[in-house]
Amino acid sequence: MKQKAKPKAPVHTEAHADSYYAASLNFVTDYPELEGSLTVDICVVGGGFSGVATALELAERGFRVAVLEARKMGWGATGRNGGQLIRGIGEEPEQFRNQVGSDGVEAIHQMGFEAVELVRERVRKYDIQCDLKMGYVDAAIKPKQMNDICDDYESLQKRNYAHELQLLSKDEIKKYVNSDRYMGGMLDMGSGHLHPLNLCLGEARAAEALGVQFFEHSPALKIHKGDLPRVETSKGSVTCQFLVLAGNAYMGDLEPKIGGKVLPAGSYMIATEPLEEKLWKSLIPQDTAICDVSIALDYFRLSADKRLLFGGMCNYSGRDPRDIMASLRPKMLRVFPQLESVSIDYQWGGMIGIGANRMPQIGRLESNIYFAQAYAGHGVNATHMAGRVLAEVISGQAERFDVFANIRHMTFPGGRYFRSPLLALGMLWYRLKEVV
Numbered sequence: 001m002k003q004k005a006k007p008k009a010p011v012h013t014e015a016h017a018d019s020y021y022a023a024s025l026n027f028v029t030d031y032p033e034l035e036g037s038l039t040v041d042i043c044v045v046g047g048g049f050s051g052v053a054t055a056l057e058l059a060e061r062g063f064r065v066a067v068l069e070a071r072k073m074g075w076g077a078t079g080r081n082g083g084q085l086i087r088g089i090g091e092e093p094e095q096f097r098n099q100v101g102s103d104g105v106e107a108i109h110q111m112g113f114e115a116v117e118l119v120r121e122r123v124r125k126y127d128i129q130c131d132l133k134m135g136y137v138d139a140a141i142k143p144k145q146m147n148d149i150c151d152d153y154e155s156l157q158k159r160n161y162a163h164e165l166q167l168l169s170k171d172e173i174k175k176y177v178n179s180d181r182y183m184g185g186m187l188d189m190g191s192g193h194l195h196p197l198n199l200c201l202g203e204a205r206a207a208e209a210l211g212v213q214f215f216e217h218s219p220a221l222k223i224h225k226g227d228l229p230r231v232e233t234s235k236g237s238v239t240c241q242f243l244v245l246a247g248n249a250y251m252g253d254l255e256p257k258i259g260g261k262v263l264p265a266g267s268y269m270i271a272t273e274p275l276e277e278k279l280w281k282s283l284i285p286q287d288t289a290i291c292d293v294s295i296a297l298d299y300f301r302l303s304a305d306k307r308l309l310f311g312g313m314c315n316y317s318g319r320d321p322r323d324i325m326a327s328l329r330p331k332m333l334r335v336f337p338q339l340e341s342v343s344i345d346y347q348w349g350g351m352i353g354i355g356a357n358r359m360p361q362i363g364r365l366e367s368n369i370y371f372a373q374a375y376a377g378h379g380v381n382a383t384h385m386a387g388r389v390l391a392e393v394i395s396g397q398a399e400r401f402d403v404f405a406n407i408r409h410m411t412f413p414g415g416r417y418f419r420s421p422l423l424a425l426g427m428l429w430y431r432l433k434e435v436v
């Protein structure tokens with residue numbers, strides 16, 4: 001077996017994860033650390049998609065914005081993810097009908113479509129080079145999963161989804177993913193894939209051009225609430241009219257009321273060496289993104305230089321595995337045994353924020369403090385919609401924000417140290433149910 005994976009680096013250091021994305025950046029950001037005191041209209045904590053999208057939306061509306069990022073822009077899940085840009089927000093909006101009403105459910109569905117269009121619009125408007133490519137396949141391993149996909153297809157048709165959709169039989173799916181693992185699926189030309197770190201940095205650059213001030217290596221350490229919230233860092237502070245907390249799974253207990261509602265869960269990826277044209281065309285002939293629809297799902301796609309980027313292995317223990325490749329490579333070979341002799345160039349992972357009901361948490365802590373978090377593994381689009389609804393409510397339009405704010409989110413039992421082990425047990429139960 002040919003294998004030359006890079007030496008294992010810790011998953012989380014102060015630098016960007018040692019990923020394919022970090023190795024293929026368009027440019028490196030070098031924003032200053034915050035020093036001294038600053039006054040702005042809005043201070044955003046967290047420089048991932050949630051924070052940057054919010055800042056950009058606000059800057060487009062003429063607000064003065066500062067973003068505090070603890071490490072580097074896009075350092076968190078944003079710069080580490082599968083890059084799959086998939087329609088929809090949260091899981092099964094119908095379950096919230098008694099909290100948000102039928103109009104609210106419909107609004108969530110429509111925002112789940114708008115979120116993808118928003119990303120496409122950003123890429124076009126600011127000419128962001130992030131390898132955006134449309135085309136995505138939901139793949140079923142079992143009959144029940146195929147039934148769920150058919151239900152999804154009907155729901156999308158009913159809502160006049162504006163893009164090509166096609167249900168795929170076992171033979172047809174091979175035109176998109178040439179593996180014996182799948183019994184069928186659905187092609188969606190309104191979803192796709194992109195280079196997430198380059199998207200985030202491109203959006204930051206666009207926001208900077210509109211006057212947003214970015215600070216790296218500037219963790220928010222303390223929040224002083226009041227008429228004008230003040231955020232303290234080790235060498236400075238920002239006073240603002242509105243504060244937006246967008247630190248998601250990495251924010252810890254900076255604000256325990258929301259920290260207790262989101263659990264960090266690890267998701268991991270590997271990237272192969274670039275594949276020869278004949279080989280990649282025999283695996284993913286149309287260059288679409290692919291997810292299976294299991295609870296512990298596999299997600300994969302080709303990069304612009306035609307590596308297979310393969311992810312999966314959700315880990316609820318709160319600890320990163322010692323050897324990501326050893327766990328993920330067998331899963332990749334289960335899908336594509338054809339890759340037995342291909343080497344793995346990168347392995348990395350990151351923390352996704354999970355809430356108990358799998359609906360992103362977009363809400364208000366105080367009249368002038370907002371937050372957005374807990375997109376689970378489906379945040380590339382939803383973070384952008386969160387940024388838009390937060391900008392709307394701060395500008396005085398609360399309607400769409402209220403839909404999310406009216407959804408109740410449970411605080412996980414177990415406190416800071418026992419939340420993750422309890423969730424690990426809960427998820428094991430669901431996975432066992434899926435197996436039997």
Ligand SMILES: Cc1cc2nc3c(=O)[nH]c(=O)nc-3n(C[C@H](O)[C@H](O)[C@H](O)COP(=O)(O)OP(=O)(O)OC[C@H]3O[C@@H](n4cnc5c(N)ncnc54)[C@H](O)[C@@H]3O)c2cc1C
Binds near residue numbers: 072075081250
């Ligand atoms: C391996 C992996 C694969 C994934 N694949 C996909 C996918 O294919 N498609 C999809 O839609 N979603 C995917 N996701 C989920 C998606 O990446 C996230 O939902 C999304 O990036 C969340 O963005 P965010 O800005 O809310 O959080 P993050 O990107 O995690 O950003 C939070 C930022 O806040 C900073 N921060 C935290 N606390 C502070 C503080 N006190 N002061 C200052 N800064 C602070 C952190 O340093 C971090 O940079 C994946 C996630 C992972 C980890």
